[in-house]
Amino acid sequence: MTDLTDLTIAQVISGLSKKDFSATELTKAYIKNMQNGRKYNAYVTECVETALKQAKVSDEKYLNNTARQLEGVPLGIKDLFCTKGIKTTACSQILENFVPEYESTVTANLLNAGALFLGKLNMDEFAMGGSNETSFFGPCINPWSKDVDLISGGSSGGSAAAVCAKMCAAATGTDTGGSIRQPAAYCGITGVKPTYGRCSRYGIIAFASSLDQAGPMAKDVTDCAILLKHMAGFDEKDSTSAKIEVPDFVKVLGSDIRGLKVGIPIEYRSDKLNLSIAKAWDLAADMLRKRGAEIVDISLPHTKYALPVYYIIAPAEASSNLARYDGLRYGKRIDGNSLDEMYINSRTAGFGKEVKRRIMVGTYVLSAGYYDAYYVKAQKVRRLIRQDFISAFEKCDIILAPTSPTTAFAIGDKSMQSNPINMYLNDVFTVSVNLAGLPAMSLPTGLCEQGLPIGMQLIGKPFDEETIFKTGLALEQDANFKRK
Amino acid sequence: MAENIIKTQNGEWEMVCGLEIHCQIISKSKIFSSASTEYGADANENVSFVDVAMPGMLPVLNEECVRQAVKTGLGLNAKINNRSVFSRKNYFYADLPQGYQITQYEYPLVGEGEVVIDLPNGETRKIGIERIHIEQDTGKSIHDINPKKSYIDYNRAGVGLMELVTKPDFRSAEEVGAFLKKLRSIVRYLGTCDGNMDEGSMRCDASVSVRPLGSLDLRPRAEIKNVNSVKFVMQAIDYEAKRQVEVYENGGSIEQQTRNFDQNTGETKFLRVKENANEYRYFPEPDLPPLVLSDEFIESVRNEMCELPDTKKERFVHELKLPHYDASVLCENKETAEFFEKAATGRDAKKVANWVMGDFFAMLNAKHLSLENSPVSAENLGALVDLISNNIINGKTAKDVFAIMVETGKAPDVIVEENGLRQVTDTKAIESIVDAVIKENPDNVAAYKGGKQNLMGWFVGQVMKQSKGTANPALVNQILKEKLG
Structure with a gap:
């Protein structure tokens, strides 16, 4: 018998429906992998008992033919999604023991579709980081590591590692500047950051409200399409969620991409780009060309401003979003002799270094005398970056680019630790997409010289995830990447 | 306007004053959550996850609050902006759960407007409205239960507020008093705010400065915070203006500052030097899209509006031939005006007005009754006037009949018959x-x-x-x- 944890969601649903195996058997197989994979530190909270209970309910539903569309599919949930009755920490000490009384809309949608949750996944503290090293619970290790422990990427590092090491059928992630795509690339899995507004942000602990977006992280393109369909949708509890119908993304899979115009942004061709990644990029373009797509050069002239703009806007919003963690109503409290002292003590102890850095940067760029020079200017440049994409999409239907300029690096890498800017540079290909609110996918297309996965990124027009999915599937078939 | 000059032995001064008024919006639920706004609930009973800023919670704008603010804007003859933007005002305090207040900053919902005030000497004056924006209220810190602890009640956190800012058009405390009364009358007519200053549903901050008469420059101002009655606001302004004149005449200077009013002494007291206005790190609220209102929406609100006190007063003067004074008194309060109109329909309005403003008001006052609890209905008061007009009873008997109406609630004609009070005209x-x-x-x-x-x-x-x-x-x-x- 094949290992049940090798199966994709599509295969799992088919197998469960045909009663080839039960949801309980499937869940137990994943739990076994979770136990064997604890060295990766992917899960920060395991929900073994409730998962098995849910699996039993799913088995009954398959027996009496009332199974829902994701019935019995075991998922891992990034610890940024509030899950009712399950500890939700954002991997921060300040929320170390926080148990929400409510469910995020995205996870509620998944539960209502019959999915079950194996546990909560590691991530950078409050999703601030690109390596999962800022987590209060320690870094998550990339299952591709050989001699040295490599980072899993971030912020959704736990999600990527758990999918990669078959510790869940798929996972949820969130992406503010690349937090789904970059770890997906580093761990050799597929992840989708949908159009801003596609998924509700209700119940997702906020990092940067105008950039945050939830999305699926899975073994392949099809699984991402299946999951996103269930995660997405208008939600009246999130005023920024879009009142646009969610298409059946699975339906477009396998359709022809002949005549599709694929844009290659010339500005992304930097000499800092890892050579094997540059090669993989050319190769991917070739694969699409051979399928009848037309490859066109496009220009995104404001690309060089994307990182500075991102690192003004995201910290600005974060500095305000994180003000609520004050030790007063929930979370960590360390008393003091006055209200201010209690705030200072609680926040000093509760937040990690990177979170503090961003709160300070954000507070600075919003303060009197600096607001116009930083925040207002950044918003102006953000509009120019968005305009770049609008102009580019007059020449092409989809954009192909690498996800990250590098592959996974070692935990504790000195250059990253000594200068946070070096860490931020890993986001160079991903942040523009968030600033412009566009949908994008990262999928693995090959390995670098060190034998580590390379991720390619497909960027689409707003609310045109369908083109991304059909192009992604074509690329997936031709690249024939061997999952871990 | 001689009475607006502050005269001293050394010269003549003029006060310049502007107001910032917070009005609690009447709405069933809070401005960004579905929690109830009901007054008088137990502490922390009307609180949702949004109100206490639980992780991942998001604000959702309550349309009812927008309608109420638009209605208020229209009632003050102000421009309604088709596009307004919510902003975050960031500061830490125990009664502010999010660590920021959602308000409007650069782009308020309501723009410039104008209110006509009636002064005690019968004159009228126009006061400019600068803007009205909508925002959320804070919770309440309670410091007097325990000497070592503070308690917080979040029932008020997230209740909708309209912040109204006037132009610095006031030149006397009388004008400020007349304005506050007029504003209170308008919001009560519209049903958009209770206007109860003592309960805090209307809160007033006054900015006061003085300048030599004839000068047009604006000197640094003192902001007097949260004074809880019209009378005290007037007292505070008067005191503060005289205090500043004294400081200047003694060669001193005034720094921009915030002051408290002590209602026991009638004095204002220094609280703090006014912080730089921009320390709040305002930025557009990313959780809420800009508020865009169509002209149709604004018109639909306009169509819901009732007749306002000024219009009603004019109508009473022209159609019912009431003297200005009577019309003013009767129109200050919507319920009184409606009571009067019901009683006066088809009758000599002046006679009815005399009864309403005379014996009727006196009776309510003496018995500490509100209009809705009056034992005498508008219909019965009208019927009483009819009995006099038709010579069924004389004026003196009418007073006796009225007294019995108050005691029994009976109709006047029944009382006249039962007691044989019919006037003998034989x-x-x-x-x-x-x-x-x-x-x-x-x-x-x-x-x-x-x-x-x-x-x-x-x-x-x-x-x-x-x-x-x-x-x-x-x-x-x-x-x-x-x-x-």
Whole structure:
């Protein structure tokens, strides 16, 4: 018998429906992998008992033919999604023991579709980081590591590692500047950051409200399409969620991409780009060309401003979003002799270094005398970056680019630790997409010289995830990447 | 406007004052959550996850609050902006769960407007409105339960507020008082705010500065915070203006500052130097898209509006021929105006106004009753005026009937019948009483005829007494004059 944890969601649903195996058997197989994979530190909270209970309910539903569309599919949930009755920490000490009384809309949608949750996944503290090293619970290790422990990427590092090491059928992630795509690339899995507004942000602990977006992280393109369909949708509890119908993304899979115009942004061709990644990029373009797509050069002239703009806007919003963690109503409290002292003590102890850095940067760029020079200017440049994409999409239907300029690096890498800017540079290909609110996918297309996965990124027009999915599937078939 | 000059031995000064008024919006639920706004609930009962800023919670704008603010804007003849933007005002305090207040900063919902105020001397003045924006209220910190602890009640956290900012158009405390009364009257008419300053549903901050009369420059101002009645606001402004004049005349200077009002001493006290206005790190609220209102929406709100006090007053003057003063008094309060109009319909409005403003108001005051608890209905008060107009009872009897109406709540005609109070207008009946009185008092008749004309009053009194007050006094007079010659 094949290992049940090798199966994709599509295969799992088919197998469960045909009663080839039960949801309980499937869940137990994943739990076994979770136990064997604890060295990766992917899960920060395991929900073994409730998962098995849910699996039993799913088995009954398959027996009496009332199974829902994701019935019995075991998922891992990034610890940024509030899950009712399950500890939700954002991997921060300040929320170390926080148990929400409510469910995020995205996870509620998944539960209502019959999915079950194996546990909560590691991530950078409050999703601030690109390596999962800022987590209060320690870094998550990339299952591709050989001699040295490599980072899993971030912020959704736990999600990527758990999918990669078959510790869940798929996972949820969130992406503010690349937090789904970059770890997906580093761990050799597929992840989708949908159009801003596609998924509700209700119940997702906020990092940067105008950039945050939830999305699926899975073994392949099809699984991402299946999951996103269930995660997405208008939600009246999130005023920024879009009142646009969610298409059946699975339906477009396998359709022809002949005549599709694929844009290659010339500005992304930097000499800092890892050579094997540059090669993989050319190769991917070739694969699409051979399928009848037309490859066109496009220009995104404001690309060089994307990182500075991102690192003004995201910290600005974060500095305000994180003000609520004050030790007063929930979370960590360390008393003091006055209200201010209690705030200072609680926040000093509760937040990690990177979170503090961003709160300070954000507070600075919003303060009197600096607001116009930083925040207002950044918003102006953000509009120019968005305009770049609008102009580019007059020449092409989809954009192909690498996800990250590098592959996974070692935990504790000195250059990253000594200068946070070096860490931020890993986001160079991903942040523009968030600033412009566009949908994008990262999928693995090959390995670098060190034998580590390379991720390619497909960027689409707003609310045109369908083109991304059909192009992604074509690329997936031709690249024939061997999952871990 | 001589009374607006602050005269000293050394010169003449003028006060410049502007107001910032926070009005709690009347709405079923809070401005960004579905929690109830009901007043008087137990502490922390009306609180949702959004109100206490639980992780991952998001604000959702309550359309009812927008309608109420637009209605208020229209009531103040102000421009309604089709596009306004929510901003975050960031600061840490225990009663501010999010660590920021969602408000409007650069782009308020309501722009410039104008209010006409009526001054005690009968003059009117226009006061400019700078803007009205909508925002969320904070919770309440309670420091007096325990000497070592503070308690917080989040019931108020997230209740909708309208912050109204006037232009610095006020030149006297009287003008400020008249404005606050007018504003309160308008929001109460519209049902957009209770306007109760003592309960905090309307809160007023006043910015005061002074300058030598004739000068046009604006000097640094003192902001007086949260004074909780119209009377105290007026006192505080007067005190503060005089204080500043004194400081300047003694060669001192005024720094921009925030002051408190002490209602026991009537003085304002220094609180702190006004912080730089921009320390709040305002930025556009990313959780809420800009508020875009169509012209149709604004028109639909306009169509919901009731007649406002000024319009009503004009109508009472022109259609009902009431004097300005009566119309003003009756229109200050919507319920009073409606009560009056119901009682006056089809009747002599001035007579009804006299009753409403006279005996009726006096009765409510004496009994500490509100209008809705009045034992006398508008219909019955109107019917009472009818009985007088139709000579069924005379004015004096009417007062007795009114007293019984207050006690029993009965209709006046029923009271008149039950007590036999119908006025006697039958000449024969009165003549026989007059005859009897003349017969019984020959001495006085002789005295009268001998020139003591002032005895007429005594005769009238005797006749009225014997008729138990029901005789028509005019007829009694006429018949007595005839019989006594």
